Amino acid sequence: MSAALRRYGGGLPARIALGLLVPLALILLWDHQARHGGEHAFAFVSAAQVAGALRELWQSGDLLTAYGNSLRNAFGGLFWGSVTGLAVGSAMALLRPVDWVLTPLYHGLRQVPLLGWLPLIGLWFGSGDLSKVIVVSLSAFYPAVLYTYEGLKGVEARMLEVGRLYRLTPWQTFWRIRWPSALPSIFTGLLQSVAFAWIATIGVELLFPTGFGLGTVMQHGQLQARLDIVVVCIAVVGLTGFAINLLVARLSRHALRWRPVRT
Amino acid sequence: MNIDSRAAVRTPEQPALRSGALQLKEVRKRFLFDQRELTVLTGLNLDVRPGEFLSIVGPSGCGKSTLLRLIASLDDDYEGHIALDGRRVAGTSLERGLVFQDHRLFPWMTLEQNVAFALIRRDMSAAARDRLVREHIALVGLSGFEQAYPHQLSGGMSQRAAIARALVNEPKVLLLDEPFGALDALTRVHLQTELQRIWMSQGSTMIMITHDVDEALYLGDRVAVMQAHPGRIAHIVDVDLPHPRDRAAPLLHRLKDDILAELTATDAPRGEAVVPLTRRRPG
Numbered sequence: 001m002s003a004a005l006r007r008y009g010g011g012l013p014a015r016i017a018l019g020l021l022v023p024l025a026l027i028l029l030w031d032h033q034a035r036h037g038g039e040h041a042f043a044f045v046s047a048a049q050v051a052g053a054l055r056e057l058w059q060s061g062d063l064l065t066a067y068g069n070s071l072r073n074a075f076g077g078l079f080w081g082s083v084t085g086l087a088v089g090s091a092m093a094l095l096r097p098v099d100w101v102l103t104p105l106y107h108g109l110r111q112v113p114l115l116g117w118l119p120l121i122g123l124w125f126g127s128g129d130l131s132k133v134i135v136v137s138l139s140a141f142y143p144a145v146l147y148t149y150e151g152l153k154g155v156e157a158r159m160l161e162v163g164r165l166y167r168l169t170p171w172q173t174f175w176r177i178r179w180p181s182a183l184p185s186i187f188t189g190l191l192q193s194v195a196f197a198w199i200a201t202i203g204v205e206l207l208f209p210t211g212f213g214l215g216t217v218m219q220h221g222q223l224q225a226r227l228d229i230v231v232v233c234i235a236v237v238g239l240t241g242f243a244i245n246l247l248v249a250r251l252s253r254h255a256l257r258w259r260p261v262r263t
Numbered sequence: 264m265n266i267d268s269r270a271a272v273r274t275p276e277q278p279a280l281r282s283g284a285l286q287l288k289e290v291r292k293r294f295l296f297d298q299r300e301l302t303v304l305t306g307l308n309l310d311v312r313p314g315e316f317l318s319i320v321g322p323s324g325c326g327k328s329t330l331l332r333l334i335a336s337l338d339d340d341y342e343g344h345i346a347l348d349g350r351r352v353a354g355t356s357l358e359r360g361l362v363f364q365d366h367r368l369f370p371w372m373t374l375e376q377n378v379a380f381a382l383i384r385r386d387m388s389a390a391a392r393d394r395l396v397r398e399h400i401a402l403v404g405l406s407g408f409e410q411a412y413p414h415q416l417s418g419g420m421s422q423r424a425a426i427a428r429a430l431v432n433e434p435k436v437l438l439l440d441e442p443f444g445a446l447d448a449l450t451r452v453h454l455q456t457e458l459q460r461i462w463m464s465q466g467s468t469m470i471m472i473t474h475d476v477d478e479a480l481y482l483g484d485r486v487a488v489m490q491a492h493p494g495r496i497a498h499i500v501d502v503d504l505p506h507p508r509d510r511a512a513p514l515l516h517r518l519k520d521d522i523l524a525e526l527t528a529t530d531a532p533r534g535e536a537v538v539p540l541t542r543r544r545p546g
Contacts, residue, residue: 161337162367165355167384176380180371258371260414 045228050235053228062217067236070213073129074201077136082193084137085144086186092145093152094174103149110142114200118207127208132201139200140193147189151182184259187252194248198241282348283435283468285311285334290343292329302493303329307343309487309496311436316462316469318483320476322526326494327472331438334470335361347435357384360434360467364441366421368413368428374400375409378428385432399427402461419450423457430465439471443478452510455481459507476522480515481508488522498525 027047034044057063091098092106114135125131155178163173205215214233221229290307293300303326311317321327332338334345336355345352347359360381368377378396385392400406403423413421422442429437442458443451455478462469462482473479479486480502488498500522504512 158363158365158367159369162369162380164337165335165361166381167355167357172383176383177369180369183371256371258373258412258414 045231049228050231053226054232057217057229057232063232063236066212066214066217067240069211070201070205070215071240073132073136073205073213074197077133077138077201078140078193078197080133081137081140081197082144082190085141085189085193086148088141089145089148090152093149094178106145110146114139114203115207118204122208127210129211132204132208132211135204136197136200139196143189143192143196144186147185147192148182151185151189152178154185155181184256187248187256191245191248191252194244195241198237198244202237283311283313283466284348285309285436285468285470286344286346286349287334288344288346290330290333290341290345292326292333292338292341304333304341305493305495307495311468311470312484314466314468315484316471316482318479318486319470319472319489320474320479320486320522320526321489321494322491323474324494325489325491327489328440329494331361331440331470331472334436335359335438337361357381357432358435359438360429360432360436361438362422362425362429362440362442364444366413366418366425368416368421368424370413373410373412374405374416374424377413377424378431381428381431395431399431400424402430402464403427404457417450418446419454422446422454426458426461430461430467433465434467437467437469439469441472441474444474451475451478456507458482463506476519476526477510477515480518480522481510486518486522488525 030044031047034046034049054063088102088106092102093099117138118135121131121134125134159177159181160173163177168176201213202215202218205211205213206219209216209219214237218230218233221227221233287307287309290304291302292304293302295301307330319327319330329338333341334352336352336359339354352359368374369380372380375396378399379392382392382395387395397406397409400409403426405420405423405427408416408420413424416424426439426442439458443454446454459482471479471482476486480500483502486500486502487496488500489495490497500518502515502518504514508515
């Protein structure tokens with residue numbers, strides 16, 4: 001697949017162009033529907049209207065404020081969720097009693113959809129930013145635990161043997177062998193945490209009415225039947241998620257640069 | 264060059280000729296396998312002389328690798344006695360180095376970091392550490408590749424790096440578990456010559472396991488021939504040729520025929536034709 005792309009598609013600019021092909025086609029189709037769609041036209045807004053809404057939201061400062069609030073919640077939740085996830089996953093992987101006690105609980109709790117926790121979290125922590133950060137943390141926490149656990153458990157015995165041969169202390173064994181060996185898996189988890197955290201951020205803003213984030217703006221748009229505002233928010237959310245994902249993927253590739261390049 | 268003239272190559276402060284004597288007495292190893300007891304090694308006696316190169320050949324499943332793991336103390340569960348310079352071995356030690364068949368370099372470390380890994384528990388200045396690492400990378404002919412990651416190295420280069428890592432501690436005994444078994448024939452021949460050069464310039468006693476009788480004879484001062492079921496040393500062959508050796512030496516070919524005949528014999532009688540281990544070779 002990627003080999004074929006390289007052969008026919010040339011370098012990076014060509015790949016970016018290919019990646020934009022379908023989105024552009026969809027936008028054109030959308031715009032066409034908005035202007036010539038007849039009875040369905042009310043469900044679409046023209047590109048010009050969307051551009052107008054973007055200008056409006058930008059000039060009022062609402063977009064930037066909401067964007068800042070959403071990003072703050074997202075990164076706060078991502079940070080706490082990942083850090084606690086790393087700690088819990090490591091403890092489960094390295095300490096057998098913790099594994100026995102926590103792993104079944106973890107797999108049980110993981111089955112409950114994030115939405116299922118919202119009433120409880122709302123009841124305990126209110127519907128302010130604290131609750132939002134907790135929900136986002138939770139969404140980042142699950143993949144972090146799972147991939148940290150799998151990564152640390154999957155260390156090859158033959159590698160640990162080299163550590164024994166050179167008489168490493170348990171801490172050195174962890175830091176020099178187990179941890180780097182688990183890093184590829186941990187980064188896979190981080191990529192998932194990032195994606196889930198961003199989705200959860202917008203989701204919880206739609207469901208908890210307090211505060212002012214992108215989800216809130218989106219909901220106001222819906223209530224006022226301002227489809228153009230909703231579309232602006234969707235675009236900003238999508239592009240932001242895409243950008244964060246790209247950033248973390250880059251980070252991961254840099255941290256794992258010792259791995260052979262795969263095609 | 265024989266063992267004595269090798270001494271001239273070594274630096275005077277290396278007491279290598281006085282140490283690196285490995286003694287195995289009545290070593291026996293049993294595994295519990297499928298509820299049944301399986302004797303892997305039995306009645307194993309071996310005296311490895313300081314600075315000697317000992318090759319061990321034998322059929323698959325004769326316990327060769329198990330033997331090395333016992334000497335390295337990666338496995339502590341055995342009966343009998345294994346001692347290095349008179350002291351019973353207990354736990355892994357930097358005095359006993361081991362090179363595995365798979366190089367076992369850490370993929371996330373550069374060559375330099377992989378070699379330095381062996382020195383983690385050594386108390387020394389960073390400068391001394393760097394110097395040792397540099398010297399040993401040069402010893403195996405990998406200077407210039409210090410910053411390369413293992414996936415950027417060929418199989419032969421990786422195995423050289425593994426040898427550098429095992430030697431950087433200047434172990435009294437270096438154990439080599441089929442170190443060239445996974446390499447192509449040409450690389451193997453090349454690395455055998457290299458290993459001979461390294462052994463001659465360096466004080467360690469070396470014990471190498473191999474499937475390759477040519478390799479065993481080319482490198483070994485002595486070759487121990489093992490038999491399987493249960494694993495034991497059937498025979499020890501003295502290879503009375505100075506190092507560095509010529510692969511075409513007629514003696515090597517004659518000994519090879521003898522050893523191959525013994526290894527391929529269907530019913531090798533146990534305990535016969537054992538050359539007394541204490542016999543010193545002339546020269």
